[in-house]
Amino acid sequence: MVQASNSDLIPLIRKLESIAPLSESERQAILGLPATVRVLEARQDILRDKDRPSLCCLILSGWVCRFKLLHEGKRQILSFHVAGDIPDLSSLHLPVMDHGLATVTAARLACIPHENIRDLVIRFPGIGTALWRDTLVDAAIFREWMTGIGRRTALGRIAHLFCEMYLKLQAVGLAEGYRCELPITQIDIGDALGLSNVHVNRSLQALRGRGLISLQGRTLVIEDWPGSCAAAEFDATYLHLERPSPA
Amino acid sequence: MVQASNSDLIPLIRKLESIAPLSESERQAILGLPATVRVLEARQDILRDKDRPSLCCLILSGWVCRFKLLHEGKRQILSFHVAGDIPDLSSLHLPVMDHGLATVTAARLACIPHENIRDLVIRFPGIGTALWRDTLVDAAIFREWMTGIGRRTALGRIAHLFCEMYLKLQAVGLAEGYRCELPITQIDIGDALGLSNVHVNRSLQALRGRGLISLQGRTLVIEDWPGSCAAAEFDATYLHLERPSPA
DNA sequence: CGTCGTATTGAATGGGTTCAAGTAGCGTGG
DNA sequence: CCACGCTACTTGAACCCATTCAATACGACG
Numbered sequence: 095m096v097q098a099s100n101s102d103l104i105p106l107i108r109k110l111e112s113i114a115p116l117s118e119s120e121r122q123a124i125l126g127l128p129a130t131v132r133v134l135e136a137r138q139d140i141l142r143d144k145d146r147p148s149l150c151c152l153i154l155s156g157w158v159c160r161f162k163l164l165h166e167g168k169r170q171i172l173s174f175h176v177a178g179d180i181p182d183l184s185s186l187h188l189p190v191m192d193h194g195l196a197t198v199t200a201a202r203l204a205c206i207p208h209e210n211i212r213d214l215v216i217r218f219p220g221i222g223t224a225l226w227r228d229t230l231v232d233a234a235i236f237r238e239w240m241t242g243i244g245r246r247t248a249l250g251r252i253a254h255l256f257c258e259m260y261l262k263l264q265a266v267g268l269a270e271g272y273r274c275e276l277p278i279t280q281i282d283i284g285d286a287l288g289l290s291n292v293h294v295n296r297s298l299q300a301l302r303g304r305g306l307i308s309l310q311g312r313t314l315v316i317e318d319w320p321g322s323c324a325a326a327e328f329d330a331t332y333l334h335l336e337r338p339s340p341a
Numbered sequence: 342m343v344q345a346s347n348s349d350l351i352p353l354i355r356k357l358e359s360i361a362p363l364s365e366s367e368r369q370a371i372l373g374l375p376a377t378v379r380v381l382e383a384r385q386d387i388l389r390d391k392d393r394p395s396l397c398c399l400i401l402s403g404w405v406c407r408f409k410l411l412h413e414g415k416r417q418i419l420s421f422h423v424a425g426d427i428p429d430l431s432s433l434h435l436p437v438m439d440h441g442l443a444t445v446t447a448a449r450l451a452c453i454p455h456e457n458i459r460d461l462v463i464r465f466p467g468i469g470t471a472l473w474r475d476t477l478v479d480a481a482i483f484r485e486w487m488t489g490i491g492r493r494t495a496l497g498r499i500a501h502l503f504c505e506m507y508l509k510l511q512a513v514g515l516a517e518g519y520r521c522e523l524p525i526t527q528i529d530i531g532d533a534l535g536l537s538n539v540h541v542n543r544s545l546q547a548l549r550g551r552g553l554i555s556l557q558g559r560t561l562v563i564e565d566w567p568g569s570c571a572a573a574e575f576d577a578t579y580l581h582l583e584r585p586s587p588a
Numbered sequence: 589c590g591t592c593g594t595a596t597t598g599a600a601t602g603g604g605t606t607c608a609a610g611t612a613g614c615g616t617g618g
Numbered sequence: 619c620c621a622c623g624c625t626a627c628t629t630g631a632a633c634c635c636a637t638t639c640a641a642t643a644c645g646a647c648g
Binding site: 247248289290292293296 | 603607
Binding site: 162169187193216219229230231239241243245288334 | 440463476477488579
């Protein structure tokens with residue numbers, strides 16, 4: 095745990111600006127937030143179900159996921175998060191966690207006490223609005239995942255997840271040219287989409303066989319963007335990005 | 342369309358107080374909101390995907406649902422809403438609708454312009470926080486549904502929905518004694534939980550056969566609350582109710 | 589009393605799971 | 619430098635929960 099430097103909070107600014115414009119004084123106020131940096135290995139718990147945290151975690155690097163556990167080791171991954179996200183922002187207003195939060199890869203987190211965020215929001219209501227907006231986009235993504243799990247085929251679900259992750263990463267400068275890191279296992283994908291790892295494997299092969307995507311190690315390449323969007327019935331409206339998505 | 346009377350906004354106050362305390366001046370400010378009342382038949386659209394509304398709808402009576410449509414008439418219901426809910430509150434900060442909104446039963450809505458809500462939130466930040474909290478609870482319910490659709494059996498999903506609806510209705514005074522109105526069809530239940538109507542029917546029979554619930558016309562009776570909770574793996578934490586749930 | 593939407597039942601089909609075994613890649617330590 | 623062990627990935631085959639198709643029954647309403 096070390097004190098965060100100003101530049102550590104830049105991902106947050108980029109993220110907020112991807113959903114709402116910020117003034118210079120707002121940017122400065124964010125950079126002035128006190129934060130301590132936590133460095134975590136892959137597959138480590140950050141928060142557990144029923145915890146009552148007093149701070150929020152801004153992701154500086156790495157991937158993090160939210161999840162719920164059920165009987166017999168069943169797991170539902172609720173969301174994936176990358177640099178610039180605050181996956182536990184809801185704890186600012188909902189004191190008890192109703193799910194867990196854990197790293198997927200090794201990650202660096204900036205921990206910011208609730209009280210400082212509350213101060214910030216009072217002094218700069220515009221930032222409060224941006225954060226609220228962020229939680230609303232979060233909810234929009236949950237709705238889309240629900241729809242996928244409930245009504246899409248395995249192949250469509252996976253293609254949809256890939257289209258979404260690509261655009262999310264692109265929005266914060268972590269992807270371009272229909273190519274991005276995808277540091278998650280097939281088991282993770284299954285747990286996120288309500289599928290068995292076996293079926294994820296077969297569906298991935300089908301996706302490659304159709305020439306829609308390819309996987310080079312941990313790099314996902316979307317070979318055919320329009321084709322993938324069609325297979326997924328993907329419509330980026332729900333991401334509510336300021337900038338429109340690629341063709 | 343007629344001007345709303347003050348008493349029409351009481352459901353909203355009850356709802357907000359079920360998630361956060363309000364001061365007397367805050368209550369008065371809410372009662373002072375200008376609202377026009379819309380009266381709708383069952384099965385009518387309120388908002389469509391891609392709409393850009395300039396007002397929010399507070400439900401005064403009846404049931405409303407949010408939904409997404411997919412290819413070949415497939416439909417995913419995202420949530421059910423009752424008196425006191427503002428199902429399109431997200432439109433305050435996300436200009437474009439990413440889903441539809443429609444009545445399930447006949448309903449009365451109080452329509453409140455965005456600008457008036459924004460004024461209110463600026464004058465009373467506490468109300469803003471309560472509304473933000475409400476959207477966060479909304480998101481928590483999406484997460485729980487996602488988990489159910491992804492990882493629970495048909496029987497567990499239906500039992501879970503019933504437990505949830507009972508507590509939501511109880512919180513606003515529309516249910517007690519493990520008994521509530523359930524004015525939705527088996528098709529609606531299927532569309533909400535990612536099931537076919539046929540399978541919903543069979544699962545309902547199983548639920549009745551086990552003595553967990555009974556249906557008397559449009560009235561749902563949860564005959565065995567602990568048993569239903571167990572079958573559903575139901576844990577009310579995610580509803581973030583101020584008052585604890587029944588044993 | 590006919591009609592339309594909802595509920596119910598039976599039978600065939602299928603997408604996805606489960607179980608089981610085998611393979612590939614990679615870091616670690618002897 | 620290779621053996622070892624761990625984890626992720628891959629493949630085959632049997633099984634099952636849930637869907638689809640189809641027919642019938644019910645019930646409210648004009």
